[in-house]
Amino acid sequence: MDLRHLNYFLVLAEELHFGRAAERLHISQPPLSRMIQQIENDLGVLLFERTKRSVILTPAGSDFLQEAKQMISQMQAVKKRLAIYGKGETGTLRIGYVGAVMHSKLPSLLADFSKGLPYINLRFEELPNHNLVHELNNGTLDVAFVRTWLHPEKLEENLILTEPFIAVLPVAHALAQQQRIAIEDLKQETFITFSRECGPTIFDSFLALCSNAGFSPQISHYASQLNSVLRLVESGFGISLLPEHVEQGYQLNLKFIPLENTEETVPLIMLHRKENPNPALLHLKNHLFQP
Secondary structure (H helix, E strand, O other): HHHHHHHHHHHHHOOOHHHHHHHHHHHOOOHHHHHHHHHHHHHOOOEEEEOOOEEEHOOOOOHHHHHHHHHHHHHHHHHHHHHHHHHOOOEEEEEEEEEEOOOOOHHHHHHHHHHHHHOOEEEEEEEOHHHHHHHHHHHOOOOOEEOOOOOOOOEEEEEEEEEEEEEEEOOOOOOOOOEEEEEEHOOOOEEEOOOOOHHHHHHHHHHHHHHHHOOOEEEEEEEEOHHHHHHHOOOOOOOEEEHEEEHHHHOOOOOEEEOOOOOEEEEEEEEEOOOOOHHHHHHHHHHOOOO
């Protein structure tokens, strides 16, 4: 007995008339009668009392009606639940990232994605750039987020957004009360920045900002972690130029001040294998790149 059999039974139980039930089912009356007889034979019990003038449910038919409704409801729920697999609305997305991307809009974008598609499980792993490329190529990761254009041969790179630079100063700095700062005003400063190995794009853009302003920066320390950069600046060992969203999540004695007339920005980039078969990845791309 399948769902079609149960549906024929339910319609007849509702109509209690073979002609009307057959019309609802878009079949003729004889096939419906044969189907009901087959169900009764399978169950070994009469479900309907038939006379020339009426069709009524037997006690067994009334009992089976409740069971049939539950079975159809359960099967519909199962079909609905399984359908999300084919649509890529469930499963797992394995996400790699470099630490710097967590100081951007990415966490909130991923949180919104997870709320919209709660059956997709997001698994995160923090790795350096070269490890992310390796894990993407061997299929261990589905997608990765970085701050640097890597141009790997077998991977697709998509720009999610860009962020302008801001000046990060100790609160006691002479320029800390400014609303905006020109790069030229920083040429005598000592800088703390990421090493180029950790963030090539950020480092190169930082040098370009200074070069366009007509000076070469004096760098006192290269760090690999954002917290190190911020703590050293807070302690007065120098200043830094960083993406604007680094201000979020820190309660330090620092001032974050926008820069004037600068074109250099820091990218947030998504990487994935071109032939990745995970259907959930398409949903993520649509979410991140929706108009």
